[in-house]
Amino acid sequence: MLDDQSQNGFDFGEGPDVGSVKDEVRRQPTAISLFSGGGGLDVGFHQAGYRTLACIEIDDQACLTLEANRDRYFPGAEIINADVTEVDKDELMARHGLKPGELDVLYGGPPCQSFSQIGKKDNLNDLRGRLLFAMVDYARILQPKTILIENVKALQSAPDLNGVRGGALRQLRKALEDLGYAVACRVINSAEFGVAQLRQRIFIIATKGDAFSFPPPKHEPDSFRTVGEAISGLPKPVAKGKTPKFANHIDVTPDGDKHRISFVSEGKFLAKMEDAPIEVKGRLAKKDTTKFLRLGRKKQSNTLRCGEIFFHPTQDRYLTPREYMRLHGFPDDYILQGPIRGRSGSVKNLDQHRQIANSVPPPVARALAAALAEFLQETAA
Secondary structure: OOOOOOHHHOOOOOOHHHOOHHHHHHHOOEEEEEOOOOOHHHHHHHHOOOEEEEEEEOOHHHHHHHHHHHHHHOOOOEEEEOOHHHOOHHHHHHHOOOOOOOOOEEEEOOOOOOOOOOOOOOHHHOHHHHHHHHHHHHHHHHOOOEEEEEEEHHHHHOOOOOOOOOHHHHHHHHHHHHOOEEEEEEEEEHHHHOOOEOOEEEEEEEEEOOOOOOOOOOOOHHHOOOHHHHHOOOOOOEEOOOOOOOOOOEEOOOHHHHHHHOOOOOOOEHHHOOOOOHHHHOOOOOOOOOOOEEOOOOOOEOOOOOOOOOEOOOOOOEOOHHHHHHHHOOOOOOOOOOOOOOOOOOOOOOOHHHHHHOOOOHHHHHHHHHHHHHHHHHHHO
């Protein structure tokens, strides 16, 4: 279905035999991206045949990544390096020749730290939590035909400002329904769509008229893609300052960390290693099952997170940004910009590993985008 160039009634071809460029662009469903980050949603929507008009992202490094890939993955898109709350929505519409109700999809993944189980869980008391409702503010002005919002699974139980469990999501649904949208929600495991990662995220899709039906999973657990399958074929990474054969395949693991990693068996975590000396384990407790994890080749990766970089299955080093991209389903010609952070180091803005960990896996985005395109075609008939 996803490889059919004429799927859903939209003409996604780029050759001269499909008519003029103007007609070709007109037939493509249009989208605007909020909280674009490293571009995971944007890549998936492009692969499903959409024309993204604008990507709005506050982080400087993420915007450099978007710009580096614009010609190939979001041709003609306006990259706006700004806080989404400070963008003039009327001017945005005017620049792209949009009238209310003409945009096909508004999509984005607002900051999730406020709702994350491993974060501080400040929920709507945190400014980042309130940014969830920026999607509603844009919808009120743009009146898009459909809206896609991605966030952490824990949003389902996040309290509202009155402390009512699950209130944040109910408040979001009501705000969208008050604008005339039908709202559908589902938690999706990325592994079900060919990603070598057990990543569960909630997707909220609002549509005018009929409610959206989520596409069925493409893979069952016995056919989930493995870490070994995802990162196979990559050569040994190069050191910082060298030019890799595959972009972003750079190893910055400090020597001290390599020593620690050497004590961890494949598919295990440091706290469980009985032969690791106390100076290597530090204050780790046996319950620390997600810290200092070495991935297994025959398993799926744990969810990629911003606060930890997993170990390579067989080599004593951290996974490179390119290997993270493979585990996330990014194409090999997609290039990250910005610094690469060693685990003990720090950077001001989003480093390359974090750009990936914060993003939606493109295969998931593509499947949902294709289903939305089909929904748009059916409702337009």
